[in-house]
Amino acid sequence: MKPWKRLPQTTVDKISYRTVVTKTFEMPDGQTGQFGTIWPEGQVFVAVIALTPERQVIVARMFRVGPEQVMDELPGGYVDAGETVEAAGQRELLEETGYRAGTVRYLGKNHKDAYMNATWHFVLATDCVYQPDTSHQAEAEEHIETQLISIDQLIANAREDRMTDAVGVLIAYDELRALAN
Amino acid sequence: MKKFTRTETIRQTVGLRFKHDIVIKKFRTEDGLEHEFTTWGNEGGRAGAVLALTPDKQVVTVRQFRAGPERWMYDIPGGGFEKGEDPEAGARRELAEETGYRPGSMTFLGTSSRDGYCNMTWYFYLATDCVPLEQGAVLDAEELEQGAETQLISIAQLIANAKTDKMSDPHAVLMAYDTLKELMK
Numbered sequence: 001m002k003p004w005k006r007l008p009q010t011t012v013d014k015i016s017y018r019t020v021v022t023k024t025f026e027m028p029d030g031q032t033g034q035f036g037t038i039w040p041e042g043q044v045f046v047a048v049i050a051l052t053p054e055r056q057v058i059v060a061r062m063f064r065v066g067p068e069q070v071m072d073e074l075p076g077g078y079v080d081a082g083e084t085v086e087a088a089g090q091r092e093l094l095e096e097t098g099y100r101a102g103t104v105r106y107l108g109k110n111h112k113d114a115y116m117n118a119t120w121h122f123v124l125a126t127d128c129v130y131q132p133d134t135s136h137q138a139e140a141e142e143h144i145e146t147q148l149i150s151i152d153q154l155i156a157n158a159r160e161d162r163m164t165d166a167v168g169v170l171i172a173y174d175e176l177r178a179l180a181n
Numbered sequence: 182m183k184k185f186t187r188t189e190t191i192r193q194t195v196g197l198r199f200k201h202d203i204v205i206k207k208f209r210t211e212d213g214l215e216h217e218f219t220t221w222g223n224e225g226g227r228a229g230a231v232l233a234l235t236p237d238k239q240v241v242t243v244r245q246f247r248a249g250p251e252r253w254m255y256d257i258p259g260g261g262f263e264k265g266e267d268p269e270a271g272a273r274r275e276l277a278e279e280t281g282y283r284p285g286s287m288t289f290l291g292t293s294s295r296d297g298y299c300n301m302t303w304y305f306y307l308a309t310d311c312v313p314l315e316q317g318a319v320l321d322a323e324e325l326e327q328g329a330e331t332q333l334i335s336i337a338q339l340i341a342n343a344k345t346d347k348m349s350d351p352h353a354v355l356m357a358y359d360t361l362k363e364l365m366k
Contacts (some may be wrong), residue, residue, distance in 0.1 A: 001253045004246050013195050015203045018219035018298075020195040023248055028328045035248035036201040038221055063185050065206055065218040067294040067302075070182055112296050114247040114254065114349035115201070145182060159356050164297045170355035171344045 007032065012040075021117060039118035047076035047165045048089040049107070049154075049172055050099060050125040055179055056148040058099050058128055059157075063143070064164065072147060072157055074165045075099075079121070089123040091135070097146040098136040102127025108171040122168035124175070151180035183210045190224075202226075204300060222301035229272040229304035230259025232290070232339075232353040233282055233311040238364055239333040241280050241311055242342075246328055247349055254349050255334065255342050258282075259303075268304040276308065279324060280331040281317035285310025290356035305353040307360065336365050 004025040011022040019040045027033045050058040059072040075096040079088040086104045093099055107122040149157070155176060156162075158169035169176065189207035194200050202223045208216045233241040242255040258279040262271035269287060276282055290305040320329055334342070340361065343351035354361070 001244075003251055003253070006251065015193055015195065016205045016217060016219040018203055018221065020201055020203065022195070023251075025246075025248070027246075036195055037249050038201060061182065063182065064294070064297040065185075065208070066220045066222070066297055066299040068185075068187075069294075071294075071297070073297065108344055109346050110351070111247075111250045111346060111349055113299075114245075114249055114256070116249040116296075119250075143183065159291055161292045161294055161302075164294055164299075166293065166355055167351055170351055170358070173355065173358055 004028070035115065037115045037117050039116055041117045043118035044079040044085070045076060045118055045120045046079050046085050046089045046092060046123060047074040047120060047168050048093045048101075048104075048123050048125050049074060049168055049176070050093050050097070050101065050128045051151075051179070052099075052129070052148065053102075053127050055151060057151055057154045058093070058097050059147050059149055059154070059163075060096050061145040061147045067161075067164075071163050072149060073163050074122075074168055076165070085121040086123055089125060093125060093128065094133065095135050096144055098130055098132030099128040099146075100131040101125035102129070107168065110167040110171075112167070120165065120167070122165075122171055124172055151176050183212070185210055185216070188215070218298065220298045220300050221296075222299045224300045226301035227262045227268065227271070227304065228260060228301060229262060229268055229275065229306065230257045230350060230353060231272050231276045231284070231287070231306045231308050232257050232357055233276055233280070233284060233308040234336075234364070235282075235312070235333065236285075236310050238336060240336060240339045241276075241282050242332050242334055242339070243279050243324075244330045244332050245324070249349070250346070255332065255339075255347055256349055257353055259350070269306065272304060272306045276311070277314060278319045278321070279329065281314050281319075282311040282331075283314050284308030285312070290353055293352040295350075295352070303350070303352065305356055307353070307357050336361050
């Protein structure tokens with residue numbers, strides 16, 4: 001099955017912090033279709049399932065402005081140009097929570113929504129220890145509270161709408177279950 | 182945890198045929214600071230999807246070209262609910278319209294907010310003993326244009342798709358994971 005043909009007409013609207021990209025495709029029936037998508041094309045994020053040596057999960061408790069609820073999210077953020085996903089995960093974990101990862105392993109990726117241009121990558125970090133340096137930002141501390149929760153609690157949160165990066169938990173599900181036992 | 186109080190809301194719609202609702206929310210925290218965030222999706226908007234199994238444990242999926250990743254994805258049937266529509270009735274209607282299947286029984290799996298900046302809520306259901314209706318699928322204009330096509334796949338394939346970015350919304354697979362593994366035995 002071939003991808004649709006992308007036509008050159010593309011509109012980029014910036015509304016406050018949000019970018020909407022309207023893409024034009026030639027569809028299988030020969031008609032032209034315009035689709036509004038969000039995030040700049042090629043935007044890359046990383047989220048980290050980070051475990052301490054005692055197999056506690058390090059989560060970033062924060063207020064989420066979409067659902068307007070406090071949620072226990074996976075630490076993460078933008079992958080910078082030229083940076084590997086694994087390195088970005090380590091950096092974001094340290095900046096957001098003050099924890100330094102022992103080992104980092106790639107898990108997988110997802111798009112979150114059919115109309116999103118961004119890709120979210122997930123990594124598993126083990127043997128994470130609290131060792132903050134100057135990159136652990138004071139600003140992050142104001143809005144984000146680092147919490148340690150059990151693996152079972154992480155799985156329950158992912159299933160019960162208490163985190164938005166739940167797909168990372170799905171990708172790592174079998175391994176997390178094994179680690180919890 | 183700081184308390185965020187909403188002080189202002191600005192709504193805009195972007196896009197030509199397939200539109201996106203963008204909602205700028207302004208909040209104030211107790212320390213007097215103002216915060217502006219740009220969220221997407223209608224506030225109070227609801228949608229749903231059904232993980233639908235046939236009596237011989239095949240999964241009813243809809244293959245669609247998706248404009249974000251620009252690839253064909255194997256999604257589970259679903260869509261937006263109508264105003265005031267009961268979530269289970271909405272999920273049942275979407276299953277029938279997109280695939281032409283009717284469920285034997287339906288179980289509620291849970292809800293998802295999908296993204297930290299998304300205002301909508303998705304409802305997920307597990308449907309078993311799904312059988313095709315006589316009239317088949319009744320696709321809407323958008324689904325037709327996207328070349329939506331019903332495909333039956335195995336549970337093992339569904340789980341693999343959900344973990345390898347071949348599904349745009351794999352939350353139902355996470356919610357039903359243990360049940361699905363049982364059914365595979």
